[in-house]
Amino acid sequence: MGTMLKVEDLQVYYGSIHAIKGVSFEVNEGEIVTLIGANGAGKSTTLNTVGGLLKARSGRIMFEDKDLHGVPANKVVAEGMALCPEGRRVFQHMTVLENLEMGAFTRSNAEAEETLEHVYELFPRLKERYRQVAGTLSGGEQQMLAMGRALMSRPKLMMLDEPSMGLAPILVQQIFDIIVDMNKQGTTILLVEQNAQMALSVANRAYVLETGRITMSGDAKELAASEEVKKAYLGG
Amino acid sequence: MLANLINGISLGSVYAIIALGYTMVYGIAKMLNFAHGDVIMVGGYIAFCSIMYLGWPPALAVIAAMVVCTVLGIVIERLAYKPLRNATSLAVLITAIGVSYFLQNVALLIWSANTKVFPNIFEKLPGIPLGDTTIAPVNVITVLANIVIMIVLTLFTTKTKMGKAMRAVSEDKGAATLMGINVNRTISLTFAIGSGLAAIAGVLLCTAYPTLMPTTGAMPGIKAFTAAVFGGIGSIPGAMLGGILLGVIEIFGKAYISTQLSDAIVFAVLIIVLLVKPTGLLGHKVHEKV
Ligand SMILES: Nc1ncnc2c1ncn2[C@@H]1O[C@H](COP(=O)(O)OP(=O)(O)O)[C@@H](O)[C@H]1O
Numbered sequence: 001m002g003t004m005l006k007v008e009d010l011q012v013y014y015g016s017i018h019a020i021k022g023v024s025f026e027v028n029e030g031e032i033v034t035l036i037g038a039n040g041a042g043k044s045t046t047l048n049t050v051g052g053l054l055k056a057r058s059g060r061i062m063f064e065d066k067d068l069h070g071v072p073a074n075k076v077v078a079e080g081m082a083l084c085p086e087g088r089r090v091f092q093h094m095t096v097l098e099n100l101e102m103g104a105f106t107r108s109n110a111e112a113e114e115t116l117e118h119v120y121e122l123f124p125r126l127k128e129r130y131r132q133v134a135g136t137l138s139g140g141e142q143q144m145l146a147m148g149r150a151l152m153s154r155p156k157l158m159m160l161d162e163p164s165m166g167l168a169p170i171l172v173q174q175i176f177d178i179i180v181d182m183n184k185q186g187t188t189i190l191l192v193e194q195n196a197q198m199a200l201s202v203a204n205r206a207y208v209l210e211t212g213r214i215t216m217s218g219d220a221k222e223l224a225a226s227e228e229v230k231k232a233y234l235g236g
Numbered sequence: 237m238l239a240n241l242i243n244g245i246s247l248g249s250v251y252a253i254i255a256l257g258y259t260m261v262y263g264i265a266k267m268l269n270f271a272h273g274d275v276i277m278v279g280g281y282i283a284f285c286s287i288m289y290l291g292w293p294p295a296l297a298v299i300a301a302m303v304v305c306t307v308l309g310i311v312i313e314r315l316a317y318k319p320l321r322n323a324t325s326l327a328v329l330i331t332a333i334g335v336s337y338f339l340q341n342v343a344l345l346i347w348s349a350n351t352k353v354f355p356n357i358f359e360k361l362p363g364i365p366l367g368d369t370t371i372a373p374v375n376v377i378t379v380l381a382n383i384v385i386m387i388v389l390t391l392f393t394t395k396t397k398m399g400k401a402m403r404a405v406s407e408d409k410g411a412a413t414l415m416g417i418n419v420n421r422t423i424s425l426t427f428a429i430g431s432g433l434a435a436i437a438g439v440l441l442c443t444a445y446p447t448l449m450p451t452t453g454a455m456p457g458i459k460a461f462t463a464a465v466f467g468g469i470g471s472i473p474g475a476m477l478g479g480i481l482l483g484v485i486e487i488f489g490k491a492y493i494s495t496q497l498s499d500a501i502v503f504a505v506l507i508i509v510l511l512v513k514p515t516g517l518l519g520h521k522v523h524e525k526v
């Protein structure tokens with residue numbers, strides 16, 4: 001199991017606000033790794049920086065031994081890394097199919113068609129509704145679309161930012177089942193969640209983020225059992 | 237009555253073609269490119285010079301105007317607007333007005349303030365008799381050009397990868413970037429298309445109303461902007477509907493109410509429409525993020 005993503009001493013600012021203060025972590029091939037932490041801890045900032053949407057002040061992001069420094073944001077996806085952003089951000093006025101096609105923007109048409117079949121297998125609901133305008137889908141369907149869209153680029157590493165946000169419990173379970181499925185089919189996963197319990201239950205390893213710093217890390221099951229994590233993130 | 241309607245639809249078609257430039261650029265860059273009207277004027281002068289000084293055939297002159305305007309549009313975006321990508325909309329607006337004056341003054345330097353009389357490039361084509369009037373060839377061609385442009389643009393934005401990417405960028409630049417779309421290049425392309433269309437509009441406008449001077453583009457630019465808002469800014473069919481309605485209202489206002497007041501009537505209609513439907517006739521409301 002090689003290291004797929006290695007983040008070293010990341011420092012990110014919003015103007016003068018120091019949001020990420022020296023975060024380091026790594027994700028190995030085939031793993032599900034989760035970053036948990038309270039609202040405002042810096043989880044999204046970390047993912048968005050790795051995904052290229054934000055620029056780090058300093059630090060290194062290595063993806064498969066390639067330094068992503070200087071790689072333009074729109075070229076990151078072609079490296080094999082997809083980000084499914086917080087709040088889903090599907091293209092509201094475009095149809096389900098068009099959203100999926102945009103996900104395959106960097107791929108050839110033939111590849112896109114092949115992947116589309118695969119995405120439809122994983123999300124039959126998207127196939128049923130392929131002509132529907134994304135803005136009219138329910139929250140859960142939009143989350144499926146956002147994940148399907150990210151899959152369309154055939155990423156080796158899929159980063160998911162709060163996929164369970166705002167969803168009914170039964171849907172949360174469904175989304176997590178799909179995350180595990182994607183992982184079994186060979187996609188490495190970096191998962192950001194406020195729903196720590198769910199995240200820890202599917203992850204191999206976890207990092208705990210607090211106000212821009214990593215305060216704990218380790219095996220997901222062990223962290224879930226630790227008193228500190230229980231108290232702070234698992235409601236007791 | 238019929239003649240007025242035809243003139244109105246024809247003038248409205250020119251507004252529609254110009255309005256498309258406003259609407260597409262607004263949709264993608266969320267800015268009002270007030271210099272768009274002056275690109276029309278530049279297109280008019282380029283076509284004028286190609287025909288009168290170089291003796292080129294009209295078709296070639298139109299192509300020359302399109303090439304120059306397309307490049308001009310890309311250059312304006314690069315030099316004036318791109319550095320302001322993250323600036324306040326007021327700063328961008330003031331810059332756009334500055335670019336507009338800049339273009340007018342450069343035109344003044346090159347071509348002087350003297351009015352040029354634009355040649356009738358459709359002279360050899362026959363008019364189409366209809367009832368007791370004849371439809372002038374320029375009107376037929378303007379309306380046809382408008383229809384063809386609408387169809388091509390609609391196909392482009394719904395069927396091609398680049399066109400869909402353009403819609404994606406206009407909805408969410410960050411998400412589009414995550415898809416691998418080059419946002420800057422897509423914005424450039426939009427300016428290029430809008431400015432190329434402005435050149436066509438310039439030639440059609442100058443053929444129908446053959447006086448050409450550095451301020452020629454200003455008023456049609458404002459009217460077309462009004463048309464874009466009227467139809468629903470950001471919407472391609474909205475630009476078409478808004479443009480044609482505006483042209484018809486303007487010509488009928490001139491014919492039946494008052495020549496002086498026709499522009500006031502046009503803007504009064506706009507205000508009423510916006511009071512009743514703030515997003516314009518075909519504009520969709522911006523979805524709140526869930
Ligand atoms: N666009 C922004 N401008 C300024 N500060 C921001 C911005 N986005 C996030 N922050 C700040 O950065 C910190 C981390 O935010 P974020 O990464 O969104 O946290 P999380 O995803 O863990 O909830 C917070 O203090 C937040 O207020």
Ligand SMILES: [Mg+2]
Nearest residue numbers: 043044045086
């Ligand atoms: Mg977040």
